[in-house]
Amino acid sequence: MTLPHLLTLLAILLHAIGILAAMHAVMNTRTPQGAFAWGLGLSLLPYFTLLPYLYLGRSHFQGYVTLHRVHRQRLSQAAQRGERNGIPPSCTRYSALVQMMHGTFHPGQQLTLLVDGDAAFEAIFQAIAHAQSCILVQFFIFHDDGLGRRMQQALLERAADGVRVFVLFDGIGSHALPRQYVETLRNGGVAIHSFTTRRRPNRFQLNFRNHRKIVVVDGWIGFLGGLNVGDEYLGLKPPLAPWRDTHLQLAGPAVADLQRSFAVDWHWVTGELPPMLPPRIADGSAHTLIAVSGPADPQETCSLFFTVAINAACKRLWLSTPYFVPDQAVLSALRLAVMRGVDVRVLLPSRPDHHTVFLASTLHAHDAIDAGIRMYRYQPGFMHQKVILIDDDTACVSSMNLDNRSFRLNFEIGALNVDRAFAEDVERMFLEDFGKSVEITRDEYRKAAYLRKLAMHVARLFDPIL
Incomplete structure (x- = not known):
């Protein structure tokens, strides 16, 4: 032939x-x-x-879906039997989220805003050092670098003292993590596994990544937000340095929901459950809803979370995201907020870490400006934080990006907090960030070269997988 x-x-x-x-x-x-x-x-x-x-494109992980929904049903029943005694008046505008998440607003939370990597990891390491019983650690990315080795050593020390330590990392997010790093932890008594939605490894499956960042110490102190374990998150790796990110420390009964989220993922990977320590009462003033989302949910939970949060705003909606690729529902909610007279501002990075996403985000930013949404670019370095400020009393810190991967393809987690004092802390942080930013005008798109405009429009064609 x-x-x-x-x-x-x-x-x-x-x-x-x-x-x-x-x-x-x-x-x-x-x-x-x-x-x-x-x-x-x-x-x-x-x-x-x-x-x-x-x-x-391949999307079969029915086993995980079935297990996940069984766990969610059990958690919903537990909430109905236990502590859910109605929604506090200050939280009623988020009642749809309570129903969708099968969750509850936990009262009495103590919250600490951790405004950068140094503050976040110092607090995490301090909590780990004082652990007496159990440590749960889950990150999308672990690197075998300075911060990664510091985390490794901290966990090994607690395991050597008899503390039970459980670690999950995402197999794709941590694809560069050497096997020796994992084996060193395992040999030191740390239970550590890679997360995948298929129990048999599938190197072709890049979707359905576990993007959650969770640390729970003794069932009492919890952490979540946008940071991963790597030197770049401390701002030590140019050209994206300094790295701008935010984490949240919380203490109180809402930490039990962080434990439950970790337990569902751990049970899928190992067939076993980590310890579930009872929650403790805290003396804080915040009501906190832990929002857990992912592609196994019967609805597009993450996109709906943003839509409900945006629709709840009456005076102000400020949000920061590294990737601005909203779907039609979220963009429509932002437009309607502007029409209601809400001060809508979106903070974006000025430097790309993923060029295709950055190009698509630039075009979406241009469309948003035409709709009356104020868009800003953070100047000092890469802006990776995922924070929302609603009016004068609500703030959310999460792992959720404003893109289709978070909306429909990744497993995410966040904390929606109703508390004026905490909202004031977030407001001060935003004002400082806006002070280091420049407002985007229509000229960013209009004055771009023709080939760059073409690249933006081509990039936007890939919105469903960005």
Whole structure:
């Protein structure tokens, strides 16, 4: 058979496989936009789309979905039997979130805003050093660098003193983590595992990553937010340095929900449950709802979380996100907030860590400005924090980005806090950040070169997988 005949046969075969893959995408992709994009691309251009579909498009993890929903049902029943005695008046505008999350607003929370990596990890290491019974640690990224080795040593020391230590990391987020790092922890008595939605490893599955960042010490002190374990999060790696990020420390009964989130993931990976220590009463003033979201939820929980939060704003909605790729529901909610007279501001980075996402974000920012939303770019370094400030009494710190990965593809967690004192702390932080930012104008897009504008529009075509 001649070379032209072989190439023709190969092309026919690729198109046939592409059509089969397109049928699979149409049947299994979560959104109509994604189904249309994958179906069209796989049918017409299988040479370019088959390989990305293997990594990004396959979505079967039914075992995890089934287990997850069983756990959520049990947690909902436990909440109904236990402490949920109605929603406090100050939290009623978030009642839809309580129902959707099968959760509750826990009273009496003590909150500490940790405004950068140095403050966050100093607090985390201090809590770990005082652990007496159990430590739960979950991060999307672990690096074997200065901070990573400091975390490793801290956990080994507590394990050597008889504290039970459990660690989860994401297999894709921590793909560069050497096996020796993990084995050193395991040999030192630390229970450590990589998270995956399929119990049998699948190197082609890049979607459905566990993006949560959770630390719980003795069932009493909890941490969550945007930081991972790596030197860049301390601002030690140019060109993105200094790194701007935010974490939250909380003490009180809401920490039990952090334990439950960790326990669901740990049980899926290992078939076992970590210790579930009873919650303690705190003497703080905050009401806190722990919002746990992911692609196993029956609804698009993360996108709905943002939509409800935005719709709750009456006077002010300030939010920061490294990636501004909103879906139609979230963008419509932002526009409606502007029409209600709400002061809507969005803080973005001025430097890209992912160029395609940055290009798409720039075009979305231009559209947002046309809708009356004030957009800012943080100047000193890369801005990675995920924080929302609503009116004068509500603030959220989370791992949730404003993009489709967080909305529909990643496992995320956040804390929605109703408390005027904490909201004032977040307001001061935002004002300082805005003082180090420049407001984006229409000229950012209008004066861009034609090829850069074209790149923005091409990048936006990939919104469903950004």
